[in-house]
Amino acid sequence: MIPQMQAPSVTTRIPNPLYYGTNAFLPADYGDPATLDRKNLKSLDAATDILHNALHYVNHKQRDVPDFEDMKAELEKPDETESLKAEISSIKQVFYKDMERFYDVKAVEYKKETEERYKSATPMVTCSRTAIANDEIKDFPLVTEWSDQAERIRYNHLKKVLPLQYEYRRRRDDEVRRQQAQQRKFPETIQEFDTKPRDYQLRIAMWLLADTEARREKYMSQYNWAWMQCTPLLEVFKKDKAFAARIQSMVIEQVNENLSLVFLGHFAQQHTPHVVEKKPQTF
Incomplete structure (x- = not known):
């Protein structure tokens, strides 16, 4: 006697009134994966990059809000060449720390992503080593992504520090010209x-x-x-x-x-032994 299969119990629930009159099988507003074309994927990648950059700034580039005393000292500091030089040095130190923190964060992300890819099952495990390497280079352009973000940080730094360096050189040249004029x-x-x-x-x-x-x-x-x-x-x-x-x-x-x-030069010239060049004998 063959045992009969019992039908699984089905639990019904009342749908949300918000969705009355809508088709639940239509793609959502953000797009169904089957309908995403290359343009939409590119826009999603750009939005993801913007989100990652924003999270990086929020989590790793926090700046303490200065109090009123610090802001007052900043406004009242003398506008001199040495103070400008100190400001440039301070901006460079902040940039070096930001880059160091950036690479530390990316190293952690790379390690985590590598471990997840190693533990995940993909069709690439059956391919040859060359195919795996090529697929990883094609699908995970980590170096390009890191390079773009690093160049963005470097660009923001140069945009801030270059005008200060030009102003510092101009002031230094003016001071040198004033000193030379004063000496003359x-x-x-x-x-x-x-x-x-x-x-x-x-x-x-x-x-x-x-x-x-x-x-x-x-x-x-x-x-x-x-x-x-x-x-x-x-x-x-x-x-x-x-x-x-x-x-x-x-x-x-x-x-x-x-x-x-003059006397020493004349004396040295008179008492310097002359070396007579010996001509080779010819036969």
């Missing part, structure tokens, strides 16, 4: 004279010790000095005997040093 300026007092470089002091000393006005005019034309700028120090030179003696000593010391160098 003819001093009006002894204190300003002491701040000049040694070679510039010698130029001024030679001008002060010039015995004729024509020679002074020559120096002024050569170094772009104006007579009104040179007059105050010339008056100090005429009245202050100690300063005048110092100028004379400086010039004499430089002249003696130059003569010593």
Whole structure:
């Protein structure tokens, strides 16, 4: 006697009134998998990337909201070249930490995804090793995805730091030009004279010790000095005997040093042994 199969019990429930008058077998608004074409899949991939990036920023790039004291200090800090340099350095440190955190997160995701693919059963397990490698490269472009996200982070960093670097270079060049102009300026007092470089002091000393006005005019034309700028120090030179003696000593010391160098060069040239090149004998 063959036992009869009992029909399974069916539990019925009242449908949600929200769906009255609708066809339950039609695709949903987001699209049925069978009806998704390449364009829709591409848009879904883009939306997924946007979601992943947003989650990455929320979970791994949190920034503490500054309090009022910090914001006040930020607004009142001096607008100087050194402060701008410190700001650029701070932005770079934040970028380095963001990139380090980004690669750590992606390494964890890659490890998890690799373990899940290893444990899952797919038709690729029956393929050859070459086919498996090709399918993984085709289906899981991890390197491309990571590279795009990393380049996005790098782009945002450069968009923020490059204008600051350009401004820093401009300010630094302006400061160098101002310093050079200040150094080329003819001093009006002894204190300003002491701040000049040694070679510039010698130029001024030679001008002060010039015995004729024509020679002074020559120096002024050569170094772009104006007579009104040179007059105050010339008056100090005429009245202050100690300063005048110092100028004379400086010039004499430089002249003696130059003569010593000339003498040593001439002496070395005279006493250097000459090597006579021996010509090969011909037979």
